[in-house]
Amino acid sequence: MAKIGVCLSGCGVNDGSEIHESVITALTLDRAGAEIIYTAPDVVQTKVVNHLTGDEMNEIRNVLVESARIARGEITDLAQLTSDDMDALLFPGGFGAALNLCDFALKGADCYIHPEVKRIIQEMLAAQKPLGFICIAPALFARAVKNADMTAKITIGNDRATADQIEKLGSQHEICSVDDCIVDEENKIVSTPAYMLAGNISEAASGIEKLVHQIMKWV
């Protein structure tokens, strides 16, 4: 049974993991026969957003604790996992990926990346194990390999300004439709736009399902 990591970044599109993307990823993995290893870094969220009003809330929440909501409690601190623990690793999107796992949403190509996120991506690459990135999460990949001697193909859909920042980090951006994914066979990297482009949950699901099936083909 393939063990597939799913790295979350909180619970909610505006300050954490995009919930639909995370659950569709889990459902597709489970139906494909994979064992899911939920993980997240043990770090305070950059902010807490009231998803009803869009306003920032005067609260402090922890990424690992809130991610545990999506994982139904079965989640491991990313610091306790290595590439030996999984056959592939996926990153759903949501602002959490670009606020908590890195701060690409605030700084673009000048962003910081959480050290455990950088470490696990680099370990997976070194072990030649597949990586999947959904929505804005490809920015994590680009930042993690910023100074590495590789040019991987990734997508965040078709937003030119965001793609420019990705390319500034040294990755190659390819335009992709919502129901498709970009496959980098050489580096075993797959990415899909999901809610970067999706107008509804079915559209998001169409690309995520392709991404997961590509991951399962590799492992």
Added chain:
Amino acid sequence: MAKIGVCLSGCGVNDGSEIHESVITALTLDRAGAEIIYTAPDVVQTKVVNHLTGDEMNEIRNVLVESARIARGEITDLAQLTSDDMDALLFPGGFGAALNLCDFALKGADCYIHPEVKRIIQEMLAAQKPLGFICIAPALFARAVKNADMTAKITIGNDRATADQIEKLGSQHEICSVDDCIVDEENKIVSTPAYMLAGNISEAASGIEKLVHQIMKWV
């Protein structure tokens, strides 16, 4: 295009809506061509649970605000909706359904029910519009029709103690497997056990998909 209400109770299995059940419900509705009307009551959660440790947290969260995470912000206060606004109404499970929408998890058959939840269920019944209840949510139905002159068939799976409390409220409990649902054709009520029995997300999905398809057949 059928308008289907999805009434949430927070965001997380231990103090709100079960996230997988809610997203699978939304995905199946969207793929079936329905327009989803997310709603929740504007009320403080009974408690806030740390989903990593299971401990209660010293925090105050609002059911409508947290439910908005699952709804990506597109959610309406239940007090602002009537049965005219939707063709059917579904209730995902999670402890929120039995802690925030009613307190069946604490009081069993002696439970309170949120007045707006009771009102909308009774309105839907009066309008002969279908209702769907997932996981522990059938307790809401039983409580809402406690003193009504009707005996509907519902299921929460096979837990005898829980079923006894449902029957004490005057509803008829039927044992149901995780991949199936109980259909009450006369009253247009459908229910499925989901995570009352499911060992994984695919099992939960199998029953929820049947439930949603039954709802779409009726509308």
